[in-house]
Amino acid sequence: MSDLVVDGLVAGYGDVRVLHGVSFTVRQGEVCAILGPNGAGKTTLLRALSGMVRTRGTATLGGTELAGRSPDTVARLGVAHVPEGRGTFMPLTVEDNLRLGAFVRRGRAEVEADLERIFTYFPVLKTRLKQEAGSLSGGEQQMLALGRALMLRPRLLLLDEPSLGLAPLVTRELFRIVQAINAEEQTTVVVVEQNAHLALGIAQQAHVLETGRIVLSGTAEDIRADEQVAQSYLGYRV
Amino acid sequence: MTESTKTDEKTSAPPAPVRTSAVARWRWGALAVLLVLAVYAPFQLAPFYVFQLTMVLVYAVALLGLNLLVGHAGQISLGHGAFFAIGAYTAAILMEREALPYPLTLPVAAAVAFLIGLGLGVPAMRLRGLYLALVTLAIAIFLVPLLKRFEELTGGSMGLTLAKPQPPAWTGLAEDQWLYFIALIVAVGAFLLVASLLRSRVGRALHAVRDNEIAAEVMGVRLSFYKTLAFAWSAMLAGVAGSVYTWVIGFVSPDSFTVNLSINLLAGIVVGGLGSLSGPVLGGLFVMFVPSISQDINDAAPGVIFGLLIIAVMYVAPTGLAGLAGRLIKKIPRKKE
Ligand SMILES: Nc1ncnc2c1ncn2[C@@H]1O[C@H](COP(=O)(O)OP(=O)(O)OP(=O)(O)O)[C@@H](O)[C@H]1O
Numbered sequence: 371m372s373d374l375v376v377d378g379l380v381a382g383y384g385d386v387r388v389l390h391g392v393s394f395t396v397r398q399g400e401v402c403a404i405l406g407p408n409g410a411g412k413t414t415l416l417r418a419l420s421g422m423v424r425t426r427g428t429a430t431l432g433g434t435e436l437a438g439r440s441p442d443t444v445a446r447l448g449v450a451h452v453p454e455g456r457g458t459f460m461p462l463t464v465e466d467n468l469r470l471g472a473f474v475r476r477g478r479a480e481v482e483a484d485l486e487r488i489f490t491y492f493p494v495l496k497t498r499l500k501q502e503a504g505s506l507s508g509g510e511q512q513m514l515a516l517g518r519a520l521m522l523r524p525r526l527l528l529l530d531e532p533s534l535g536l537a538p539l540v541t542r543e544l545f546r547i548v549q550a551i552n553a554e555e556q557t558t559v560v561v562v563e564q565n566a567h568l569a570l571g572i573a574q575q576a577h578v579l580e581t582g583r584i585v586l587s588g589t590a591e592d593i594r595a596d597e598q599v600a601q602s603y604l605g606y607r608v
Numbered sequence: 609m610t611e612s613t614k615t616d617e618k619t620s621a622p623p624a625p626v627r628t629s630a631v632a633r634w635r636w637g638a639l640a641v642l643l644v645l646a647v648y649a650p651f652q653l654a655p656f657y658v659f660q661l662t663m664v665l666v667y668a669v670a671l672l673g674l675n676l677l678v679g680h681a682g683q684i685s686l687g688h689g690a691f692f693a694i695g696a697y698t699a700a701i702l703m704e705r706e707a708l709p710y711p712l713t714l715p716v717a718a719a720v721a722f723l724i725g726l727g728l729g730v731p732a733m734r735l736r737g738l739y740l741a742l743v744t745l746a747i748a749i750f751l752v753p754l755l756k757r758f759e760e761l762t763g764g765s766m767g768l769t770l771a772k773p774q775p776p777a778w779t780g781l782a783e784d785q786w787l788y789f790i791a792l793i794v795a796v797g798a799f800l801l802v803a804s805l806l807r808s809r810v811g812r813a814l815h816a817v818r819d820n821e822i823a824a825e826v827m828g829v830r831l832s833f834y835k836t837l838a839f840a841w842s843a844m845l846a847g848v849a850g851s852v853y854t855w856v857i858g859f860v861s862p863d864s865f866t867v868n869l870s871i872n873l874l875a876g877i878v879v880g881g882l883g884s885l886s887g888p889v890l891g892g893l894f895v896m897f898v899p900s901i902s903q904d905i906n907d908a909a910p911g912v913i914f915g916l917l918i919i920a921v922m923y924v925a926p927t928g929l930a931g932l933a934g935r936l937i938k939k940i941p942r943k944k945e
């Protein structure tokens with residue numbers, strides 16, 4: 371089984387420690403939502419998983435250690451990270467962006483086939499292939515970022531605030547697609563989201579992070595049902 | 609950064625695929641015409657002008673390398689002239705001391721410059737921005753005194769004088785024409801090499817590093833590896849250009865490769881157009897002619913005129929001359945419709 375097992379993960383920037391021992395498990399094929407206020411360390415958690423910040427503790431995917439590896443090694447191990455702010459290569463074409471998603475993969479024919487498969491999720495990208503990615507709308511760029519991540523054929527997909535800056539309708543569409551991908555490809559997903567309602571809608575498990583610690587864990591339904599949690603941590607009323 | 613946020617907010621989708629391919633066809637057409645002109649020119653021009661065009665080609669090869677590093681991989685180098693000098697001296701020393709036939713000096717010069725570029729690139733490419741600029745500048749500054757020191761090998765400040773390659777009798781070409789065609793073949797070869805490199809997976813990796821390091825990293829692109837490789841390749845192309853320079857000039861001395869050369873080259877590629885395929889050629893024209901034009905305009909302060917000319921070009925064409933040409937070309941099909 372390719373479960374993600376995070377145990378006692380500590381991470382930070384320079385001398386500043388941001389994560390103070392985070393532990394949780396995501397079973398293969400499940401969606402896990404990470405919620406929490408601004409500055410809680412959600413982005414840092416995803417960065418720690420994909421090797422972009424220095425860490426202590428362990429994080430294994432199917433028994434293979436991710437923590438302490440370089441980002442390109444983590445990518446080779448099948449972890450795709452859609453970074454905060456999407457990370458679009460603005461001057462490059464949509465096609466080049468997508469192909470960069472498959473950078474660590476060999477096997478041309480498979481990559482071509484996956485490109486077609488991604489157009490079934492995001493038909494709009496097919497009509498924009500030769501266009502500069504920077505000229506796409508925000509929603510289209512988010513779809514591009516997701517499509518590009520899928521080009522890795524990830525075992526684990528890390529999504530950092532996919533709803534950022536998007537209209538509600540587009541956001542809902544995006545989450546529907548993430549759910550479809552999760553269902554069809556059996557991809558494990560860790561999604562960081564401000565829009566708790568949507569994230570909990572597609573997740574099985576959820577964790578609330580506050581100042582670098584998990585202060586609450588449970589099934590998505592439990593978390594959603596918890597009126598007090600909703601108010602104090604998520605800042606909205608159910 | 610400001611650039612990306614600007615485009616971020618743009619929601620319209622202007623360039624339809626049809627027009628892009630029209631522009632591409634236009635570009636290949638222009639290239640073919642240019643090539644025909646390039647073959648025709650040396651039979652029509654006086655030897656001195658042929659020599660000048662030859663030097664434009666030599667600089668264009670060096671700028672192809674600098675463009676790879678600065679325009680495509682997004683790094684900076686103020687020491688490109690040093691690798692040009694390494695190529696030039698490698699060729700000169702091999703011809704003078706080892707009596708190696710001149711065509712063989714090119715691959716050796718390329719290899720030497722590549723390896724030195726690799727050696728210096730490993731530490732240098734850990735730095736960014738201003739720090740990288742300073743370290744590469746230091747390379748350019750230290751080179752000249754270093755060349756003067758190893759006098760037995762390099763001829764010290766006197767330099768080395770060599771016999772220029774002579775055209776084989778069957779060609780019926782004059783010396784200046786022969787050298788011109790050598791430079792043209794090397795330039796076309798280098799151009800094709802770089803163009804195919806950029807279309808490959810490696811080219812995409814370089815662009816990814818340039819455009820968004822964080823995203824490139826999570827795609828699995830090893831930043832330090834590709835930056836160092838770009839640095840070594842750019843050094844290699846400078847070395848190739850340097851060896852042809854030695855054949856064409858028949859003389860090398862430390863004073864030909866001062867910091868000024870590095871700065872002229874960087875100015876040349878920025879003015880020519882970073883990241884564009886025609887940038888190195890336009891930049892080659894710039895490096896060849898603008899310093900001497902500045903001299904003509906005002907003998908007392910060529911530096912001032914040179915600087916003003918750069919400012920003027922950047923004001924009119926912020927994306928370089930290639931960008932300006934591109935914008936003009938794009939306008940043409942639209943007007944006809
Ligand atoms: N590159 C960095 N260098 C130093 N400190 C950083 C860096 N990035 C983040 N931090 C700090 O780490 C803490 C957690 O930041 P992080 O980006 O992980 O929060 P977040 O939960 O993703 O917040 P948000 O919801 O606003 O995106 C913050 O206090 C932030 O100031």
Ligand SMILES: [Mg+2]
Binds near residue numbers: 412413414454530
């Ligand atoms: Mg964040």
